[in-house]
Amino acid sequence: MRLIALALLLAATHATALEVNGRWIQGGYVSGTVEPGSQVRIDGQKVAVTADGAFAFGLGFDAPLAAVLSTTGPDGIVSRHEFPVAARDYPESRINGLPGAMVTPPKAVLDRIARDNREVGKARAPRRAQQDFGAGFQWPVQGRISGEFGAKRVLNGVPRQPHFGIDIAAPEGTPIEASAGGVVTMADPDLYYTGGTIILDHGLGISTTYLHLSRLDVEVGDRVEKGQVIGLVGMTGRATGPHLCWRANWNTVRFDPSLLVEAVPARTQPK
Template sequence: MRRALLTGLATFVVACAAAESPAPTPAAPDMAPVPAAPAPVAEPEIETETPVQVIAPTCHGVLVQGGLVICSAEPGSTFTVAGTKLTVSEMGTAQFGLSTRAPSVVGWSHDSGAFGDLQIAERQDEYREISGFDCDKVDARSAEQKAHASRSWVKKQDSFASFNPGPGALEGFVKPADAPTSSPFGPTRKYTGVSKVTGEPCESTSVHRGYDMAAPVGTEVRAPAPGVVILADPDLYYEGGTVFLDHGHGLVSVFMHLSAVDVAAGDEVDTGDLLAKTGNTGRTTGPHLHWAVKWRNPEARSRDGDFYIDPALLLELQPAP
């Protein structure tokens, strides 16, 4: 009986132990590795073009007979001013000379369709009589003089037919010599005198196309604006020592009656560079500097339409900003 009781108790203890044991934890299922999130990809930058500033066609300048018109627009476009057509340069301008007979209203148009009118002031030039001239300078008489005058004419025409790039009047002009004005551009002059060759009196009438400065012989002549020297000659018949300076846009400065020429054809100069020294050579009654400016149409085949403008008016121009 005792043995049976112990056996039963043992069985009960084992059964209780079995009941109190926790159930085995099931094995976790194999999990596939989670892939890493891809690195963010930078979106390509969209290049934006800087808006191009279009130059609105405009025209301004020294609006006087003998002055200069400067028109601005896109390079390569075209302007027509007073019937003359010009292409706008890489610098964005076309520059037109105004003759001394320009009408009171000058129209302009641009190939974009823009157009306008410019009011041109009238000149008031005087009449002068100048006596005591050497008639052989007023008019070549001897065979040698005529040959000299002919050679000089050819040199000048060849030089005026050449064109160089440059700013024209965009950088403004300064006086080429430190000297007072002795004769303005524009007056009609009547010259009278006696020939040393024939002893006969003579007279000649012409319009003064330069700006004269009273300067003693040897006064420095400096470039009034940047340019390229296209003629440097110490002895032209009428002009004496002479320098031609091409500023671009068809503008050429002419310096006459020089005692010394300090540059050579092909030289590039800046404003203020030394060109020459004043003198009393060629057709003159005394030491002075004659400064002239000729405007030439760069697109014209003939030089017949070229003319001189007033250098003093160029001194009023302000340099481009």
């Protein structure tokens, strides 16, 4: 009996070391802390943990409506925590007036698009167990929300994959600020679909991406601080007007960047 009681006490002590913050919602962002030296998994997928026990991850736009967060303490004790995940009803977004080659690209550019995708994948690959965003996140630019995360895209009448970013309409040339501290892993002025593109690695597999820029003010390898100007708003790539498309990833999982700074998802605003 004493051994059973001791085991229960140790499990309870370990469980209380877990602190979780964020939104358990499709496209949500979750961060927290565990006892240093612990391991964390979400639905069986390993989560990077800093030396002092901090972790963060994102939930996909179509994440299952229940999630299991498990922790293994330095003592080897495993704790399992179940969280309900709120469903989201995404709107439909119809965009007309795009050049045909930006909706159904000709065969001549397919190799270029494949190269772009490979380079973006490499830029999002780092999984440093460092929390460069300790000061939190901010909006990279102020403006009207002209496109929301998860929207079902219909381009020139053709259904396409959902929109995985937040579109912020702003005048061309508006300065764009880093949403948090990090390291530049991509700074390309001319990707086929996204034009001027910057990716910032914030540590723990969390990255943010800035698309359609007219000018880039950073290079790969640069360290940036929260609020530092990294480029200017433009309409390069597939765009019908000047805006910033801001995206967020946890490894390969795309989540809603507005939930890095707001309590509820950002909604498209009327003109």
